[in-house]
Amino acid sequence: MHDDRHPLTLREYGATVAMLLLGMYFIPLSVMHLDLSRIPGDLVDSRLNNYFLEHGYRWVTGQVASFWNAPFFFPAPQVMTLSDNHLGTLPLYSLFRLLNFDRETAYQLWMLTLFVLNYLCAVVVLNLMRFNPVGAAAGGYFFTFSLPMSAQLGHIQLLPRFMIPLAFYFVLRFLQQKRNRDLAAACACVVMQFYCVIYIGYFLSLGLAFFFASYLILAWDRMEIRAILWGSRKEFSERALALVGSGAALMPLMYPYYLRSIYSEPISWDVISSMLPRAYSYFYTFNESLMWSWLSGLGNALPMAHEHRLFVGLLPLLALMLPPLLWIRSPDWRLTLMGKLFLLTLLGTTLFTFYVDGVSLYRLIYWAPGVNAIRAPVRIILMQSFLVAVMVALATTFMASLLKDRPEWAKIILAGALLILMVCDQGLVRTYKLSYDKSAAQSRARALEELVLARDPKAKLFLYLPSNPLEERAERNLDAMLAAQHMGIYTVNGHSGYEPRDNRPDPRKPNYCSHLREWFVSAKANYRELDNVDLLDHLLIVGDLSCIGGGAD
Numbered sequence: 001m002h003d004d005r006h007p008l009t010l011r012e013y014g015a016t017v018a019m020l021l022l023g024m025y026f027i028p029l030s031v032m033h034l035d036l037s038r039i040p041g042d043l044v045d046s047r048l049n050n051y052f053l054e055h056g057y058r059w060v061t062g063q064v065a066s067f068w069n070a071p072f073f074f075p076a077p078q079v080m081t082l083s084d085n086h087l088g089t090l091p092l093y094s095l096f097r098l099l100n101f102d103r104e105t106a107y108q109l110w111m112l113t114l115f116v117l118n119y120l121c122a123v124v125v126l127n128l129m130r131f132n133p134v135g136a137a138a139g140g141y142f143f144t145f146s147l148p149m150s151a152q153l154g155h156i157q158l159l160p161r162f163m164i165p166l167a168f169y170f171v172l173r174f175l176q177q178k179r180n181r182d183l184a185a186a187c188a189c190v191v192m193q194f195y196c197v198i199y200i201g202y203f204l205s206l207g208l209a210f211f212f213a214s215y216l217i218l219a220w221d222r223m224e225i226r227a228i229l230w231g232s233r234k235e236f237s238e239r240a241l242a243l244v245g246s247g248a249a250l251m252p253l254m255y256p257y258y259l260r261s262i263y264s265e266p267i268s269w270d271v272i273s274s275m276l277p278r279a280y281s282y283f284y285t286f287n288e289s290l291m292w293s294w295l296s297g298l299g300n301a302l303p304m305a306h307e308h309r310l311f312v313g314l315l316p317l318l319a320l321m322l323p324p325l326l327w328i329r330s331p332d333w334r335l336t337l338m339g340k341l342f343l344l345t346l347l348g349t350t351l352f353t354f355y356v357d358g359v360s361l362y363r364l365i366y367w368a369p370g371v372n373a374i375r376a377p378v379r380i381i382l383m384q385s386f387l388v389a390v391m392v393a394l395a396t397t398f399m400a401s402l403l404k405d406r407p408e409w410a411k412i413i414l415a416g417a418l419l420i421l422m423v424c425d426q427g428l429v430r431t432y433k434l435s436y437d438k439s440a441a442q443s444r445a446r447a448l449e450e451l452v453l454a455r456d457p458k459a460k461l462f463l464y465l466p467s468n469p470l471e472e473r474a475e476r477n478l479d480a481m482l483a484a485q486h487m488g489i490y491t492v493n494g495h496s497g498y499e500p501r502d503n504r505p506d507p508r509k510p511n512y513c514s515h516l517r518e519w520f521v522s523a524k525a526n527y528r529e530l531d532n533v534d535l536l537d538h539l540l541i542v543g544d545l546s547c548i549g550g551g552a553d
Helices: 010-026 028-032 045-060 090-098 103-128 134-145 155-160 163-177 179-198 198-218 221-230 233-262 269-273 293-301 314-321 323-329 333-353 361-365 377-402 408-425 438-453 473-487 512-526 532-538
Strands: 038-040 435-437 461-465 540-543
Touching: 010 103, 010 323, 010 408, 010 532, 028 038, 028 103, 038 045, 038 155, 038 438, 045 090, 045 293, 090 103, 103 134, 103 163, 103 323, 103 377, 103 438, 134 314, 134 377, 134 408, 155 377, 163 179, 163 198, 163 377, 163 435, 179 233, 179 333, 198 221, 198 333, 198 377, 233 333, 269 361, 269 532, 314 408, 323 333, 323 408, 323 435, 333 361, 333 377, 361 532, 435 438, 438 540, 461 473, 461 532, 512 532
Parallel strands: 461 540
Antiparallel strands: 038 435
16 A cells, blocks of 8 residues: 555546535435435334434433433333444434434434445545545445445444454555554554444454454465564564554443353354345346346245345446456556455455355354344445445556546446446435335324323323224334334333343233233333333323223323
8 A cells, every 4th residue: 555646636526525415416416305305114123223323312311310211111220232232323313302302303414425425435445545536435435325336225333344444444454554653543443333232333344354364364474464463572462552552442342241141042043044145146136126126036945035135236246246357457556456455355255254155154153152143144235335336446546447448428428427336336226215214204193192191191101002902013112112103201102122030011912901901010010110100000001991991092
C-alpha cells in the first residue's frame, strides 16, 4: 500500500456522489417512499428494533431507570439481552429524537443515515487502497445497496456495517507496515462493530481471522511472519495490550448476555445448520429483484429459504472471475496481491461456513463460547459483501488500466455504463412488499393505548389479550409494547429473539385462563426479590376479558 494518491477530480467526486444518490433513491427511499410514509420490514421485527432504539433513547434521557431491564415481558429482568440492543448507533437515533422527530420518523432517518455511513466508509477505504475512483464508487455501491442487504431489510438491525471497511483497512495497514497503532485502530473498529450489531461484529472477527491467516499464507516468509506475530518485546507487549483492551471494552456489552446464557439452552446444531449456506444459496434471491426474480424458485430446495438469499448479482460474479486474468496480465503487483488476499479470505470464509450433505467445517467451532448463540451464520454474506466490493473495485481498476490510451469521452461513457449496470444489477421492484404503512402501524399502537386509558387512566401494568387468539401473536405483542412505551408503563406482553424461561402461557393454547392464573402465582414467587413485582397485584387486562369473567373490550 503506497501513499502516492492524487486528489480526486471534480468528475470523480461526481461519480461518487451520483452513486450514493442513486443508491439512496432506488433502495431505501424506494422502500420508504419520498414522503417517508412506509417503513422497511414488517410489523414484527422492524417495530421491535424501533422499540429497542426508543427504549435506549428514553434511558439516555432519564425517562427509564435501567437500560437492560426494559418494561416489557414484565416482571422478567434483563430482557434487553434477549435480542440486539443497538447501543452503538443509539446516539444517532437519539439525535433525531432530540430534534423532535417522532419515534417512527426518527427510526427511518436512523436507517437512511446508516446507509450513507456504510457507503461513505466503503468508498473512503477503497480510495485509500488506491483503487480507481469509479471502481471505488461501484464497490461502495455494492457493499451498501447489494441484493443480500436488501434481502435483509426485514432484519434492519443488521444494517450498521460501516466499521467493516475500516477494520479491514487498518488490519491491512498493520500487516504491511507492522505499526501497532493500526492494530489498535482495527481493534477499536471491531469493538465498535460489536456495539452496533453483535452478529456483524462476530462475522467481522471471523473474517479478519481468515484475512490475517491468508496474508501469512501469501507472505510465506519466516521473518515476515515473525515480525507480524511477535516483533520486538515492546511491540509484542503493545499488541497484546491492544487485544486485551478490546476484550475489556466488550465486557460491559457481553457480560449481561453471558449471564443470560447461563440459564438458556444453546441453539441446537439442527437449527444452526439449517441456516448455513448451500450451493443453491449463492444463486437464490427474492421476487423483488429487478433483474433476477426468476432465480427465486431455487428457494424451494432450501430450508429457512428467506435467510438464504445470497445471490450477489452478475457484475460482482464477473469481478470474482477476473483475478486469474489479472494475475497474468497486471503489471501492478499491488493489485495482484490485493486480489489474492481478498479472494482467499472470501474463499476461506465461504468454505468454512458451507454446508453439504450434513457436513460443515463450521461445526468445529459450534461449542466455542458464544458461537452457538448465532442462529443464522448465513448472514456472514453481509461481511463478505465488503470482500466482494474490493474485487469489484479491483476489476474496475484493472479494466480502466486497459483503457488508459482510449479517448476521454470513451472512458466516460464506459464508466457511466458500468455504474448504471451496477444499479440495475442490484435494483428492486415491487418495493411495497418490503415495507409497511407507517401511519397504520402508529394507529394500531394508539388504539391499544386508548383502550388501556379507557379502562384505567392510572394503570401501571397491563396485559393485552386479543379477542381472537388466532390473530398474529407477535404483531399484537408489539402493539402492546409500543403502546406501553408511549405511556411510560409496563406490560406483560413481549416479543424478542427469545422469551423469558418463566413458563408464560400461550393464549393460543387450551386452558389459557387457568394457566395464566398459575403463572401469575409462580411469577410473584419467582420474581419476589425484584423491584415493582407488586404491580402484578394491580394488573390490568384489556382486550379479551374472559379470564376475569367479562367479555371483550
